[in-house]
Amino acid sequence: MKAPELPIRVALLGAGIFARNAHLPTLVAHPSVFKLQAIYSRSEASASKVAELVPNDYLHGAPKVYFDQGENVDGERTLDALLSREDVDAVVICLPSATQIKVIQMALKHGKHVLSEKPVATGVQEGLQLVKDYENVLKTRDGGHLIWQVAENWRCEPAVIWASQLFSTLGNGRVRTFALTCYLETKKDNQYVKTGWRTGDGATLPGGFLMDGGVHWIAVLRAVVASAGWRVDRACAFGGLWLDYCAPMDFISGILRLRQGDGSQSETLPSGTVNMCFAASGKPFEISLTVVCESGTLYFQVKPDPIDGTRKYFVWWVAEGGEKVVEKTFGFNGIEEEFRTFAKAILRVPELPNVRNNEYGQGDLSPREALMDVTVIEALLDSAGVDGKPMDVPNMLVL
Amino acid sequence: MKAPELPIRVALLGAGIFARNAHLPTLVAHPSVFKLQAIYSRSEASASKVAELVPNDYLHGAPKVYFDQGENVDGERTLDALLSREDVDAVVICLPSATQIKVIQMALKHGKHVLSEKPVATGVQEGLQLVKDYENVLKTRDGGHLIWQVAENWRCEPAVIWASQLFSTLGNGRVRTFALTCYLETKKDNQYVKTGWRTGDGATLPGGFLMDGGVHWIAVLRAVVASAGWRVDRACAFGGLWLDYCAPMDFISGILRLRQGDGSQSETLPSGTVNMCFAASGKPFEISLTVVCESGTLYFQVKPDPIDGTRKYFVWWVAEGGEKVVEKTFGFNGIEEEFRTFAKAILRVPELPNVRNNEYGQGDLSPREALMDVTVIEALLDSAGVDGKPMDVPNMLVL
Numbered sequence: 146m147k148a149p150e151l152p153i154r155v156a157l158l159g160a161g162i163f164a165r166n167a168h169l170p171t172l173v174a175h176p177s178v179f180k181l182q183a184i185y186s187r188s189e190a191s192a193s194k195v196a197e198l199v200p201n202d203y204l205h206g207a208p209k210v211y212f213d214q215g216e217n218v219d220g221e222r223t224l225d226a227l228l229s230r231e232d233v234d235a236v237v238i239c240l241p242s243a244t245q246i247k248v249i250q251m252a253l254k255h256g257k258h259v260l261s262e263k264p265v266a267t268g269v270q271e272g273l274q275l276v277k278d279y280e281n282v283l284k285t286r287d288g289g290h291l292i293w294q295v296a297e298n299w300r301c302e303p304a305v306i307w308a309s310q311l312f313s314t315l316g317n318g319r320v321r322t323f324a325l326t327c328y329l330e331t332k333k334d335n336q337y338v339k340t341g342w343r344t345g346d347g348a349t350l351p352g353g354f355l356m357d358g359g360v361h362w363i364a365v366l367r368a369v370v371a372s373a374g375w376r377v378d379r380a381c382a383f384g385g386l387w388l389d390y391c392a393p394m395d396f397i398s399g400i401l402r403l404r405q406g407d408g409s410q411s412e413t414l415p416s417g418t419v420n421m422c423f424a425a426s427g428k429p430f431e432i433s434l435t436v437v438c439e440s441g442t443l444y445f446q447v448k449p450d451p452i453d454g455t456r457k458y459f460v461w462w463v464a465e466g467g468e469k470v471v472e473k474t475f476g477f478n479g480i481e482e483e484f485r486t487f488a489k490a491i492l493r494v495p496e497l498p499n500v501r502n503n504e505y506g507q508g509d510l511s512p513r514e515a516l517m518d519v520t521v522i523e524a525l526l527d528s529a530g531v532d533g534k535p536m537d538v539p540n541m542l543v544l
Numbered sequence: 545m546k547a548p549e550l551p552i553r554v555a556l557l558g559a560g561i562f563a564r565n566a567h568l569p570t571l572v573a574h575p576s577v578f579k580l581q582a583i584y585s586r587s588e589a590s591a592s593k594v595a596e597l598v599p600n601d602y603l604h605g606a607p608k609v610y611f612d613q614g615e616n617v618d619g620e621r622t623l624d625a626l627l628s629r630e631d632v633d634a635v636v637i638c639l640p641s642a643t644q645i646k647v648i649q650m651a652l653k654h655g656k657h658v659l660s661e662k663p664v665a666t667g668v669q670e671g672l673q674l675v676k677d678y679e680n681v682l683k684t685r686d687g688g689h690l691i692w693q694v695a696e697n698w699r700c701e702p703a704v705i706w707a708s709q710l711f712s713t714l715g716n717g718r719v720r721t722f723a724l725t726c727y728l729e730t731k732k733d734n735q736y737v738k739t740g741w742r743t744g745d746g747a748t749l750p751g752g753f754l755m756d757g758g759v760h761w762i763a764v765l766r767a768v769v770a771s772a773g774w775r776v777d778r779a780c781a782f783g784g785l786w787l788d789y790c791a792p793m794d795f796i797s798g799i800l801r802l803r804q805g806d807g808s809q810s811e812t813l814p815s816g817t818v819n820m821c822f823a824a825s826g827k828p829f830e831i832s833l834t835v836v837c838e839s840g841t842l843y844f845q846v847k848p849d850p851i852d853g854t855r856k857y858f859v860w861w862v863a864e865g866g867e868k869v870v871e872k873t874f875g876f877n878g879i880e881e882e883f884r885t886f887a888k889a890i891l892r893v894p895e896l897p898n899v900r901n902n903e904y905g906q907g908d909l910s911p912r913e914a915l916m917d918v919t920v921i922e923a924l925l926d927s928a929g930v931d932g933k934p935m936d937v938p939n940m941l942v943l
Binding site: 321322324326328330379381382383384385386387396398399400401402412413414415416417418419420422424425426427428429435437438439440441442462463464465466467532533534535 | 720721723725727729778780781782783784785786795797798799800801811812813814815816817818819821823824825826827828834836837838839840841861862863864865866931932933934
């Protein structure tokens with residue numbers, strides 16, 4: 146299989162909030178890189194609704210709509226028909242987690258490059274099986290060039306990458322302890338509550354928001370500490386549910402212990418706390434990671450900018466003695482960066498032509514990294530289910 | 545035993561940092577309440593050094609010096625001789641934790657009221673035995689009026705009492721989760737490191753700084769949540785040692801679960817995180833407690849005042865939606881308040897005459913409360929010693 150040429154011919158599979166608000170706008174904003182060929186959803190109505198969001202003056206014209214429901218399904222407009230198109234190089238998948246894994250597998254079997262939404266799977270075992278299938282069979286059959294990446298946009302955020310760099314340079318990677326706190330005030334009319342599959346009576350995602358949102362913030366923690374070889378080794382947690390519509394669980398208080406991924410280690414193992422609560426009255430949205438190192442402390446915070454009120458990333462380093470040394474503020478660029486990363490992998494190029502360079506480097510969107518995020522959340526959830534019993538966290542990067 | 549009259553005739557037992565910098569100045573600053581009669585230390589030199597700190601114009605004259613070491617110990621100047629004096633009503637004890645418990649017992653047996661430093665004991669079993677001895681025998685023999693209080697000054701801080709009041713009023717006591725973080729950057733020449741008994745090779749205090757300092761901050765957490773009947777029920781932790789001179793352990797990452805003290809409870813039990821690190825490079829001194837409630841979030845922070853650089857308490861409440869509702873800043877008043885509380889208990893009066901009124905109420909200095917703080921720390925340390933295995937936290941208030 147030779148590398149596709151620009152623009153990469155893409156289909157968008159999914160018509161949910163993120164497909165409409167993040168994926169579609171990003172795809173159509175870069176017509177020199179992506180050519181949006183098709184949009185699929187289970188129902189014609191929802192697929193068409195997304196297609197309507199494509200601007201009338203879109204360089205590549207209107208994408209064709211595919212779907213699997215309705216009385217008059219045209220055999221040429223099913224998902225299978227879409228995946229059989231030779232003029233589609235890649236698919237961007239944004240479906241409910243429980244549905245998504247089968248679609249990922251289908252797309253890979255059709256030889257399409259895949260960018261799929263996080264969490265990579267609804268559980269570790271399911272995810273590991275697909276990752277192994279991909280690595281052992283699907284990926285290799287065309288010379289090892291079939292790309293599957295998981296759209297963990299937080300791992301692509303320049304703010305996160307810069308935080309990792311501060312940790313491994315100013316901090317020498319010598320973490321002593323850390324505290325990750327993630328507070329959200331979730332209203333009953335929250336758009337993600339209303340999806341139905343994430344939380345509540347009809348939820349199909351184990352862990353609900355703690356999995357759906359939690360993988361993002363565990364990805365941040367992991368991206369930072371992994372830059373110096375640390376992996377999560379053991380977890381304990383308590384947790385529970387305050388808001389019925391956030392079932393099965395909307396808060397978790399956990400501890401994580403770190404270990405060097407290669408088995409080398411000092412006698413003392415760093416550990417820290419993880420506090421996630423989606424029932425955080427008084428805290429509309431606040432993510433904070435503090436990493437205390439031998440030589441100072443790294444701060445990473447997401448909160449409204451005090452000046453313009455928009456959500457921003459604040460990253461800074463405080464040296465021994467308490468002096469703030471460096472500080473940067475970042476906007477949200479992770480979605481664009483993850484699409485850029487996906488495109489570069491498909492094209493097998495270090496940089497895209499005619500696109501601004503990104504000085505911060507790129508995030509690792511491999512399915513194994515995404516699976517590791519799920520593994521940590523699953524360990525916390527499992528521990529919370531048995532009153533805090535410690536859970537060993539398997540190293541999904543090598544299993 | 546009838547209540548002593550003003551001024552209460554007091555002996556100070558101990559010549560360490562806190563005796564010199566906190567207890568002695570507080571005693572001599574209130575000559576209408578306390579008459580400092582005597583100062584005891586193991587060596588004559590250290591006892592005399594403290595006595596020299598008493599101002600020349602002290603209303604009650606120079607206190608007599610007592611000690612138990614030296615070749616020419618006068619039988620009339622031993623600790624036993626001091627405790628036999630009929631003109632001493634009360635003792636303030638500020639000795640190394642491992643030494644202190646025997647002195648507390650001696651003083652109580654001599655019928656002296658006791659204010660002893662925290663931690664109440666070096667371990668739960670030792671502490672519980674003394675508490676029971678006190679309650680069952682010592683306290684009752686003079687009509688139940690012999691006072692023993694533990695000088696947990698943080699529980700007396702107006703800032704802590706006001707935080708408790710915010711929690712039980714604006715928060716209705718409905719805690720969902722909490723995060724307690726305590727970071728200190730401990731240098732090798734730290735005055736408490738140099739005491740030798742707290743940490744390092746010669747330490748006699750299990751848990752070192754995590755016990756010595758940790759009881760303060762667990763006292764804050766407990767004072768706040770106990771105002772609505774919550775007690776700590778279960779604990780898990782990881783921990784270790786980064787700085788040899790802070791041995792045996794200088795950081796701990798823990799989780800605590802709460803339960804209603806009377807056994808009543810909702811299906812969901814609140815839980816939160818506790819992160820204490822005395823090897824926190826870049827964080828000279830920073831204590832923060834966040835209590836997320838059903839109706840908003842309580843913040844309690846100790847940090848340098850941005851204006852004058854002095855250490856202050858900042859307490860505020862943020863209502864649902866994120867609006868800051870009330871906010872107060874407090875100085876450190878806990879030492880003075882704990883002495884006031886001790887004096888009122890001895891005199892059996894609701895307020896002291898000729899002293900300013902305290903609008904915030906008083907902290908509970910009972911040995912059982914102090915023992916409960918030790919119990920929580922011990923559970924965290926025990927769990928950290930066995931890789932995070934959960935520890936049930938016994939209810940020391942009723943055992």
